[in-house]
Amino acid sequence: MKKILWLLLLFSAFIFTEKGTAAENLQAVINSAKDGSVIKLEDKIYAGNIVIDKPLTLMGTNETLIEGDGKGNVISVRAPGVTISDLKVSKGGMDRNSAEEYAAIKIYTDGNVLRNIGIDESFHGIYLSKAHNNTIENVRVKGLGKEEIAAQGNGLHVYYSNGNLLINNYVVGTRDGMFFDYANDNKVIGNEITKTRYGLHFMYSDRNEFKNNIFTFNTGGAAIMHSNQLKLKNNQFIFNYGHRSFGLMLLSANQNDIENNTFYMNQRGLYIDQSTDNLIKSNQIFQNQIGIELWASSNEQVFTENKIEENTIPAVTxxxxxxNDWSQEGTGNNWGTSFPLLDLDQNGVGDSPAIYKSSLYELIEDQELVYLFLKSPAIKVYEKMNQLMDNEKTMFEDQHPLTDSEKPNFYLSGLVIFAVIISAIIVKRRKLLCISFGRNGRKI
Incomplete structure (x- = not known):
């Protein structure tokens, strides 16, 4: 009987302390491990708020979860050369008023790798704090959703950190998908951000490369503020919609290259304010309410080789x-069917400028709610009335608009057919006149 009672007590103690023992063992293993060790975790839950202070590899499985107590960083990396992969992290501190901004994983050092990690229920997903040359790859961060955007942090937060690579990550439902603050020379490639405030937010961050990323269903696709010499190429900004929404915003942003991006079904494709010397080239800007919104505080932008078509308003200043220049070295932009153009010499450039005039700028400047009604029939009536009263202003003038050279030029074809018909009529009438009056006009 005593043996049975002793076994029951031992079994109860084991069940009660299993989670705590796992946590103690994980931190103890980290503390006792040698530099460069590989720690393989099991398919179980480990208590978090662990600190990694030496170079090592922490490797889990699809069922490994490191769970915090909701009061701090779940994992703090305080040594260089750490690799964390193939696990889930949850329940970081959510206190917005703490002296430190908590995260599921917070990195304070250089040369670390985070790969194949799932994160939820944390203020920030991953936070790089003065940490350089790290790789963040295939990390999935799930936030609390749009109803709780103000109560949480960012998916991937990069603070005073340079030379990092963020590749193939997925962020949904956080405040900002990726936030860069005083962070230079980073590469952001192949990430997907959805249902956030700003998918990407740059503040005082220069010379970053941003390629092949996708932004959908955010309030704003990407907000570039006080940041210079960025390269934004081959990104997609699709259906970023709401009050004062945009695909891409440039605010006090200078000398940036924006090439081969797609802006589709946004409230505003591009919004440019207080910015100088940006190159906007070879982008697809279509089916937005406003293709390009350009404030007079912005100068020396160059727009060239862009396809800008089927927007409610192609561009408004x-x-x-x-x-600003709407062409470069004799090459303007393709405005689709908004401006039917002749190209008699078939060189791909219209024979006359593309000029767009509108009166809507007055409404937009005076009343922000106009954005919500740009597709209303009343707006079209307003434009028509101002057109009749000659109360419009030139929004842009593209001196060298492009035509679709690969498509048949129906205008030219029609003109040629018309000319042939007229010539045939003239020749026939001339022949009849010659028969009736002779070549000198006398009747014979």
Whole structure:
């Protein structure tokens, strides 16, 4: 009997302390491990708030979960050369008023690798704090959703951190998908961000490369503020919609290259304010309410080789007229069917400028709610009335608009057919006149 009672007590103690023992063992193993060790975790839950202070590899499985107590960082990396892979992390501190911004994984050092990690229920997903040359790959961060955006942090937060690679990550439902603050020379490639405030948010961050990323269903696709010499190429900004929404915003952003991106079904494709010397080239800007919104505080933008078509308003300039170029070295933009153009010499450039005039700039400047009604029939009536009263302003003038050279030029074809018919009529009438009056006009 005593043996049975002793076994029951031992079994009860084991069940009660299993989670705590796992946590103690994990931190103890980390503490006792040698530099460069590989720690393989099991298919179980480990208690978090662990600190990694030496170079090692922490490797889990699809069923490994490191769970915090909701009061701090679940994992703190305080040594360089750490690799964390193939596990889930949950329940980081959510206190917005703490001295430190908590995260599921917070990195304070250089040269670390985070790969194949799932994160939820944390203020920030991954936070790089003065950490350089790290790789963040295939990390999935799930936030609390749009109803709780103000109560949480960002999916991937990069603070005073340079030379990092963020590749093939997925972020949904956080405040900002990726936030860069005083972070330079980073590469952001192949990430997908959805249902956030800003998919990407740059502040005082220069020379970053941003390629092959996808932004959908955010309030704003990407907000580039006080940041210079960025390269944004081959990204997709699709259906970023709401009050004052945009695909891409440039605010006090200079000398940036924006090439081969797609802006589709946004409230505003591009929004440019207080920015100078940006190159906007070879982008697809279509079916947005406003293709390009350009404030007069922005100068020396160059728009060239863009396809800008089927937008409710192709482009609007607000606050006056800035000094911007709508073509470069004789190459303008393709405006689709918005401006039917002749190209008699078939060189791919229209024979006349593409000029767009509108009166809507006054409404937009005075009343922000106009954005919500740009597709209303009343707006079209308003534009028509101002057109009749000659109360419009030139929004842009593209001196060298492009035509679809690969498509048949129906206007030219029609003109040629018309000319042939007229020539045939003239020749026939001339022949009849010659028969009736002779070549000198006398009747014979």
């Amino acid at each position: 607000l606050g006056g007229s800035g000094r």
